[in-house]
Amino acid sequence: MSLVEAGPEQPHTILAPDGTVPTGYESPLDDAALLYAYRLMKLTRVFDTRAFNLQRQGRLGTFSQVTGQEASVVGSALALEPARDWVVPQYRELPAMLHMGYTLTRALLYFRGNPAGNAMPERVNLMPIQISLGTQVPHAVGLAWGLAHQGSDAVVMTYFGDGTSSEGDIHEAMNLAGVRRAPVVFVLQNNGWAISTPVSSQTAASTFASRAAGYGFPGELVDGNDFFAVHEACARAVARAREGAGPTLIESRAYRLGAHNTADDPTRYVDETVEAERWKLDPLLRMQRYMVARGLLDENTEAALDAELTAEMEAAVVEAEAYPPPHVGQIFDHVYASEPPRVARQRRAAEAGAGGGDD
Amino acid sequence: MTEMNIVEAINSTLAAEMEREERIILLGQDIGRVGGVFRVTEGLFERFGAARVVDMPLAEGAIIGSSVGLAVSGLIPIPELQFLGFGSQAFHQIEGQVARMRFRSQGRYAMPMVIRAPFGGGVRTPEMHSDAHEARYAHVPGLKVVAPATAADAKGLLTTAIRDEDPVLFLEPLGGYRLQRDDVPEGEHTVPFGQVRRVREGSDITLIAWSTAVRVALHAADLAAEEGISCAVIDVRTLVPLDEVGLAEAVGRTGRALIVHEAPYSGGFGAEVAATVQQEAFWTLQAPIRRVTAYDTPYPIASIEQLYIPSAERVLEGIRLGIGEA
Numbered sequence: 184m185s186l187v188e189a190g191p192e193q194p195h196t197i198l199a200p201d202g203t204v205p206t207g208y209e210s211p212l213d214d215a216a217l218l219y220a221y222r223l224m225k226l227t228r229v230f231d232t233r234a235f236n237l238q239r240q241g242r243l244g245t246f247s248q249v250t251g252q253e254a255s256v257v258g259s260a261l262a263l264e265p266a267r268d269w270v271v272p273q274y275r276e277l278p279a280m281l282h283m284g285y286t287l288t289r290a291l292l293y294f295r296g297n298p299a300g301n302a303m304p305e306r307v308n309l310m311p312i313q314i315s316l317g318t319q320v321p322h323a324v325g326l327a328w329g330l331a332h333q334g335s336d337a338v339v340m341t342y343f344g345d346g347t348s349s350e351g352d353i354h355e356a357m358n359l360a361g362v363r364r365a366p367v368v369f370v371l372q373n374n375g376w377a378i379s380t381p382v383s384s385q386t387a388a389s390t391f392a393s394r395a396a397g398y399g400f401p402g403e404l405v406d407g408n409d410f411f412a413v414h415e416a417c418a419r420a421v422a423r424a425r426e427g428a429g430p431t432l433i434e435s436r437a438y439r440l441g442a443h444n445t446a447d448d449p450t451r452y453v454d455e456t457v458e459a460e461r462w463k464l465d466p467l468l469r470m471q472r473y474m475v476a477r478g479l480l481d482e483n484t485e486a487a488l489d490a491e492l493t494a495e496m497e498a499a500v501v502e503a504e505a506y507p508p509p510h511v512g513q514i515f516d517h518v519y520a521s522e523p524p525r526v527a528r529q530r531r532a533a534e535a536g537a538g539g540g541d542d
Numbered sequence: 543m544t545e546m547n548i549v550e551a552i553n554s555t556l557a558a559e560m561e562r563e564e565r566i567i568l569l570g571q572d573i574g575r576v577g578g579v580f581r582v583t584e585g586l587f588e589r590f591g592a593a594r595v596v597d598m599p600l601a602e603g604a605i606i607g608s609s610v611g612l613a614v615s616g617l618i619p620i621p622e623l624q625f626l627g628f629g630s631q632a633f634h635q636i637e638g639q640v641a642r643m644r645f646r647s648q649g650r651y652a653m654p655m656v657i658r659a660p661f662g663g664g665v666r667t668p669e670m671h672s673d674a675h676e677a678r679y680a681h682v683p684g685l686k687v688v689a690p691a692t693a694a695d696a697k698g699l700l701t702t703a704i705r706d707e708d709p710v711l712f713l714e715p716l717g718g719y720r721l722q723r724d725d726v727p728e729g730e731h732t733v734p735f736g737q738v739r740r741v742r743e744g745s746d747i748t749l750i751a752w753s754t755a756v757r758v759a760l761h762a763a764d765l766a767a768e769e770g771i772s773c774a775v776i777d778v779r780t781l782v783p784l785d786e787v788g789l790a791e792a793v794g795r796t797g798r799a800l801i802v803h804e805a806p807y808s809g810g811f812g813a814e815v816a817a818t819v820q821q822e823a824f825w826t827l828q829a830p831i832r833r834v835t836a837y838d839t840p841y842p843i844a845s846i847e848q849l850y851i852p853s854a855e856r857v858l859e860g861i862r863l864g865i866g867e868a
Contacts, residue, residue, distance in 0.1 A: 325611025
């Protein structure tokens, strides 16, 4: 087993694993924005840890951790303005969704199997989590095209992974985006694995970013463990899209530090020593070192933040577990705007607890 | 009333609805400059411009997939699949995404789109174009499936489909696009979903069909009349929602039913109609419900397609068998 295959092209990095930045580098984000970003990354880790335990206790269904991709997701999403722009997620982008206005409670509801988890409140510019991989990417292109058609300067950011890159929808969507110069940013998070399948089984190319040339728009390869590198590339891509210059593909080369999901056992296919090496590149640790060096964080403020985030998570757990359980009518709700008569009859029978089985 | 064929009826309806509703956007392969391979969108590109009548890359999945996003953005997309036979390359978007986005998003994202697609055979297209795949779409919860047989219904049902908030697969009769001219009501004309059309009254047996097969059923009814058999003909019009009451009543009037469709027999939508009729009209039935359909074989190459699609003669044989029973 190997590390993520690094091609001859090295990803653009700003923030080194020891938390240092090149001399003279100035963060484009101010202190408040950096604290917001760090908080979101850390909250994601808190969610992952707590939710994993809940899943093991039978209080949560199958879910996928973000662990290892916090810089990649937060760095990209923070290039967007939630009130104006849109996120079309896959399923491993919790902090991007939180940035847009999604809540921890809804995330817990979703993974508890409650339909309310996918209900985006009005004015939250998010599409539902996508499970049928790749299908969300043409949606994002259509959304970007439709918004531009109506005179908006909104930008759509969509996420997918190295595994999903093999789906036909990705080719169709990126090609269409190029043709229509759609204001969309494709964030391909290359985390090394599609469940147990390594990147080398998904592509013979040394980078995914190089695909963009074939579609007539730029592609950039960035260090996905580096908040600043991801954010800088995505901010540039968002600016391009906003001014009408069309799409960009960002390959954010991170590493999945956890399992594919709570049903997966990576010890069957990931080498322990590799895993230990990868933890040394932990994007959260790297950001923490930077924050400390910048004077934005110390032992006391870190401890206070830990307590605050843990409390926030606990409040969400309490709220989600107290949420009314779904009822049988929700099998029918929102399927149709105008329900066909036989579906209405099925609803009545189901709600009455009737058996039968004819219809 | 104006005499039109089905192509003209769809074209003028699209134009009228686009005039009425600015949010409508058409997208598909070759629908713009050339006006569609069957000229259904002829003149719309010139009239409404390249931003609203969009020639798309050759990718069914992207045509439907981007329509999902267009709908989320607030538009009313009317994507065209050039042939339903190629709909398989968009099926994952139709079944998995279009039809259940409203449900998955708990009502936030309706999909008020109309997917237009010619379907069925009889015009000697190359392989793979002509399959009658309606049953697989009727099996998709969240999707409505409409299949007009006349120009008047093409106008009325298309208008209803465009104004319906649910996604609609609008199946256009490839073989019947220009076969006949019908009287089409002028001005505003809508046909509600879920109401069968009583095409012809009769007393001995009820023929049930949709789309191009309605013509075949009518032809067979003419042949049967020469033998003294009186056939009622019913046009189902909308597979989803299905007019269960209308079907049961139509069969109840004769006590016999024969279903005609261009799709293969097994798992065809005729099976759904038959099951519905036997449940709703069992005590009126005097004979088993029969089906005359294409065979359980792949759609054949052009020179033998007429032997595959149910002919009036095959339907007549089915009528004779149906009348002879019980």
